[in-house]
Amino acid sequence: MPSSVMSTPKLRDGRQSPDAVSAVGLRKSYGDKTVLDGIDLRIPAGSVFALLGPNGAGKTTTVQILSTLITADGGQAEVAGHDVATAPDGVRAAIGVTGQFSAVDGLITGEENMLLMADLHHLSKSEGRRVAAELLERFDLTEAAKKPASTYSGGMKRRLDIAMTLVGSPRIIFLDEPTTGLDPRSRHNMWQIIRELVTGGVTVFLTTQYLNEADELADRIAVLNDGKIAAEGTAEELKRLIPGGHVRLRFTDPSAYRSAAHALSEATHDEESLSLQIPSDGSQRELRSILDWLDSAGIEADELTVHTPDLDDVFFALTGSGVPSQKTKEDVR
Template sequence: MDAIRVHGIEKSYGKQRVLTGIDLTVPAGTVFGLLGPNGAGKTTLVRILATLVQPDAGRAEVAGHDVVSAAFSVREKISLTGQYAAVDELQTGYENLVMVGRLRRLGRAAAKRRATELLERIDLVDAGRKLVKTYSGGMRRRLDVAMSLVTEPPVIFLDEPTTGLDPRSRQQMWTFVRELADAGSTIFLTTQYLEEADQLADRIMLIDHGVAVADGTAAELKVRVGGERVELEFASLADRAAAVLDLGAAVTAFGELSLTVSTDGTAAEVRELLDRMDKIGATVAKVAIHRPTLDDVFFALTGGNPR
């Protein structure tokens, strides 16, 4: 079952086309990562799916409801956490959660019970009775996400949820997102951190200038920009020259005393490569194996910086 379906979505602001014919599906209970340079259209697509903006063309469904004709039904099934924490600094974390529960029509007792449950879930029990203005950035971010979970929505939109967080807080947020997905929630994630998508997303779409340029698992996208590479560093220029003649077209890059060679990354192939160097008398001083990353994918397929 698909939690999100998008077909032919287009959006323009004046003469600027922001999205062009976007198609995607997100199976229920998975994490979908949307990557792209600054201005690629990521946040606009999230706003369309969250019913905050209407598309110019195309169709989108979230939790089985059309985002235009059944916007109210969509809003009942989703939560949206934007790029900046929307919390009341003059209330405690507990009070923030109870307030949201009451606004979402939970009874007083149910809102308090849910607030207590969520504080435990996000590891803020000790800080729950403290004013939010005393919280660190990571604590505020976790509270912000928790506030969107008060009614346990099946679809959660996280728009760059770890922007500005330190590495420890980012790791804590990653753990929280994994727990949400493991519990059955569908997560639609936009992020400027390529490692974040690599760690969390079951499937990734890369968009650039409003156009989808790649779609697949992290492993599939990495294969698109080339397989693994072995860098050989030689003891002398003569050794390097001999290796160039022997390896020929397999060489993909040159250094002063090094060569980079394409490989499937298996131990057997690396061993065979070193055996070949021994046979021609080329002394290999160092060996390094390089695996493609989402950074490689990003820079190969787009023309901008990630954001």
């Protein structure tokens, strides 16, 4: 299996973009444990980049290096055009970081958390209040602004966390597993926030263990495993790395099943369920070909289901974390 998908990074509208983040040969070890073993990254400005990997793969370490929280043992990296090793102040001025664990102070109100961040960014008192009020409104936190942050729900705390990150108007935001522990509604709200940030020109570097999150949001995805990038590309490019796509035909009429099974020698037969499984990439052309053949042969299938590999399958195949399972992506009846 190829270890990467070679394609030039582009934005969703197809335009080329300058790099917001680039890294070559990043290495990091803790004692005799190699966490990053020479990884390369290239992230266009104004895009969402998702870094996937099992626990302990090095996702947080990568974020910490690129955000200047720790130093790499080897390699080079630039963020917003600044070298993370020789110009860390330039990097810090251009980025925002929301870590796995909330930076919200629960003992003070949401508004006070925002004003504290404004002070840290050396905003004037009036400017700080203006920015805090705008962001609290943007993240639907105005009504709760005067309440202690300890009373906020998990989703509210996460929104406040990101609002605090935006006080300094960063061009690049690192979101390290931003939706871990959130309920589905809060997770979808967070997705919308991320989409709005990118629409506004912000570059988002996202680490996540939710594969549907990467599928929904990311322009490009990299899978990190054993300290190396196991594969990188768009979601669709990564899915094409994994075999196993097929079309399943199910019959209720045994004679129709037998006729189809006799004609479709390449299909896998399941006599108990009266179904056939035909290898397919799920393309419109292949589906049309199957439907045309059924019509011309006078055979009627009671159910046609398209199965394609998803990011779960990609993740399992590249990291060895479990057994890939096929997910139904579309049903045609």
